[in-house]
Amino acid sequence: MTTPAIHTQDLAKRYGKTVALRALTMTVERGQAFGFLGPNGAGKTTAVKLLLGLARPTGGEAWLLGARIGDRRARLRVGYLPELFRYQQWLSAREVLVLHCELARLERATWRAEIARTLETVGLTARADDRVAGFSKGMQQRLGLAVALIGAPELVVLDEPTSALDPVGRFDVRRIIGELRERGTTVFLNSHLLTEVERVCDRVAIVDRGEVIASGGVSDLAGEPAVRLRVTGLDPAARGSLAAFGSVQDEGEWLHVRGLRDGAVPDLVAEIVRRGGRIYAVEPEHRTLEERFIELVGERERK
Numbered sequence: 122m123t124t125p126a127i128h129t130q131d132l133a134k135r136y137g138k139t140v141a142l143r144a145l146t147m148t149v150e151r152g153q154a155f156g157f158l159g160p161n162g163a164g165k166t167t168a169v170k171l172l173l174g175l176a177r178p179t180g181g182e183a184w185l186l187g188a189r190i191g192d193r194r195a196r197l198r199v200g201y202l203p204e205l206f207r208y209q210q211w212l213s214a215r216e217v218l219v220l221h222c223e224l225a226r227l228e229r230a231t232w233r234a235e236i237a238r239t240l241e242t243v244g245l246t247a248r249a250d251d252r253v254a255g256f257s258k259g260m261q262q263r264l265g266l267a268v269a270l271i272g273a274p275e276l277v278v279l280d281e282p283t284s285a286l287d288p289v290g291r292f293d294v295r296r297i298i299g300e301l302r303e304r305g306t307t308v309f310l311n312s313h314l315l316t317e318v319e320r321v322c323d324r325v326a327i328v329d330r331g332e333v334i335a336s337g338g339v340s341d342l343a344g345e346p347a348v349r350l351r352v353t354g355l356d357p358a359a360r361g362s363l364a365a366f367g368s369v370q371d372e373g374e375w376l377h378v379r380g381l382r383d384g385a386v387p388d389l390v391a392e393i394v395r396r397g398g399r400i401y402a403v404e405p406e407h408r409t410l411e412e413r414f415i416e417l418v419g420e421r422e423r424k
């Protein structure tokens with residue numbers, strides 16, 4: 122049986138009086154793309170730092186690729202893009218990567234190909250020999266991503282990988298994560314860009330103020346099927362009768378029907394037409410991860 126890529130049990134971190142992480146218990150299986158979401162200050166970066174041995178927990182335990190956190194050999198199999206990183210400004214992109222080939226203890230004979238591969242993956246081949254000092258923010262983030270990919274690690278941990286990237290860069294990151302997943306690499310992604318996470322992740326956990334407030338598959342969290350219809354010509358009684366199909370919300374010409382049974386849309390449409398309604402549009406309505414996130418975090422704030 123293979124061990125999970127990440128497992129934590131009541132992992133906690135206090136900085137003086139600040140509780141950065143309360144009691145994190147979670148498992149990330151191998152080969153998953155896992156999104157770790159939460160508002161600013163929720164404890165995402167803290168969790169990553171604890172996992173990578175860059176900060177010491179004040180409570181709980183955790184394992185990375187089957188080894189207790191802090192184990193140096195396990196860390197060699199992990200690629201990491203830190204949240205706030207600065208590479209040596211006087212080095213070229215290639216030189217930064219050489220340094221990291223050495224740190225990853227790759228065989229010298231493989232460096233050249235490895236560097237070419239990662240530069241190509243992140244789209245920096247043409248800038249390989251330019252100094253980091255002259256790189257834009259997004260180019261530095263691309264370089265950081267290349268560093269995280271050096272040595273084809275088993276687990277790649279990305280702390281806000283797209284914060285500085287333009288739409289093309291973001292698309293590239295999605296592509297890279299997709300490729301990693303195809304190769305069976307586990308990806309752990311910190312982000313508050315929820316639409317991105319929704320597109321690339323299999324599973325997510327939402328953290329707020331140091332604890333997980335929801336977790337599961339992306340579609341589980343997004344909630345039950347719903348549809349919106351643009352309808353005219355329905356009188357109030359006819360509108361009322363639609364309650365049999367689900368919970369109906371009326372917004373002028375648009376009707377939102379949530380909590381539909383599977384396969385109920387054709388019957389709903391037939392009923393509207395039978396009662397004299399004219400239908401101009403029928404659109405599936407997924408509650409996005411973003412809506413769910415705001416709902417969950419907002420509920421806690423009101424309490």
Ligand SMILES: Nc1ncnc2c1ncn2[C@@H]1O[C@H](COP(=O)(O)OP(=O)(O)OP(=O)(O)O)[C@@H](O)[C@H]1O
Binds near residue numbers: 139140164166168
């Ligand atoms: N080195 C530190 N010293 C003191 N407090 C810290 C330190 N690092 C983090 N904290 C505190 O711990 C909490 C969690 O911070 P963390 O950086 O983990 O949040 P985050 O979820 O990554 O937020 P963001 O989305 O802004 O990156 C915050 O209240 C922060 O102020």
Ligand SMILES: [Mg+2]
Binds near residue numbers: 167204280
């Ligand atoms: Mg952070």
